[in-house]
Amino acid sequence: MKTEQSIKKVRVYGAGGHSHVIKDVMRMNGYEITDTFDDKPEQVHYASKHVSGGARKNIEKFPHHGDPVIIAVGINAERKEIADFLQSDFETAIHPSAIIAENAVIEEGTVVFAGCIIQTNTRVGKHVIINTGASVDHDNIIGDFAHISPKVALCGHVEVGEGSHVGVGAVVIPKVKIGKWCTIGAGTIVLKDVPDYATVVGNPGKIIKINN
Template sequence: MNNPNKDNKKIRIYGAGGHSQVIKEVLVKNGYTISDTFDDKPETVHYASKNVNVGAREHLADFPHEGDPVIIAVGINSDRAEIAKILKCSYGKAIHKSAIVSETSKIGDGTVVFAGAIIQPNTTVGKHVIVNTGASIDHDNIIGDFAHISPKAALCGHVEVGEGTHIGVGAVVIPLVKIGKWCTIGAGTIVLKDVPDYTTVVGNPGKIIKTLKK
């Protein structure tokens, strides 16, 4: 797959916690320079984050929207969605060199794909998605914006994952299952049937334990 940032070797990171350190390493190993780092609480960032500027959520008028592309390096899906809504920036991508990404797949802006992840043919991954370490997304999947596919999670063919949904560590989703938006699939859960919006599913086989209102 072509380098997603080949025409611009500088990029900005919004978020300075532990998750941002993984994204930073991916970008640096791919030859990019981090031109600025922002965080909404720069006084409480990860110890390895240096020279952190204040973010936009409480200082929107002062935020430099124009400039190098941004990656929102925040692990909580709802926070990424909130930040993306207020920023007026262009977005980059971070794809680890060891990830296997089919040339027929589509990866949205702001999305990150970590070490050892696999994305098979004809899959569409939305914007600001996290495909975490060693996650496997098989053919013809549709992954909604702001979703998070956690480490070692495995999605079989023709799976749909809605906006903002979190697929937990080591979860397995069998073929043709549709998971709604803003759901939580617990770690190690085996999902055998469709999941409605705003629902939490855990166990083997997966069972609904909670459904929230919008």
């Protein structure tokens, strides 16, 4: 029987579909979900219950301190904004089926979903999403607030900059550097470095725009 002291607790910020995947991961790891917050509690996922308002409307009254928080928001820029204004400790969510090398580094707030592989000497930053079945090979560097989508394959020595989103099923060959706040389209094959703020699509991947 678990005692009160042995029960791990976490609060979840975000009540969309993404948050339910995170909640499943936390429960598998023995966590109790003590609170769910959302900035638009009237527009949350149909399965979300007992959702409290987030910090945007009144940041001073928000209960920053208490059980650690995991930010369950899929949009990278919004996740960064929330992390910047919350004065809370953050938790990490790693699915039990994920395969992670012993010397890989996973920083706070990051979520690693079912079937992911993270190989040796890789560093994953803060509040990153490593989504279902993604493969992150050796010596990768994944910047804060990035999103590596389902079934992505990052080969060795790949770098993904802060806030960049690598779309479903994309492949990045070895030693490629993707800049910050980039968008890599679903199924794209990335064969060369990508500058900051670029959108890349196709096979082979081509830059279609750079957001200023």
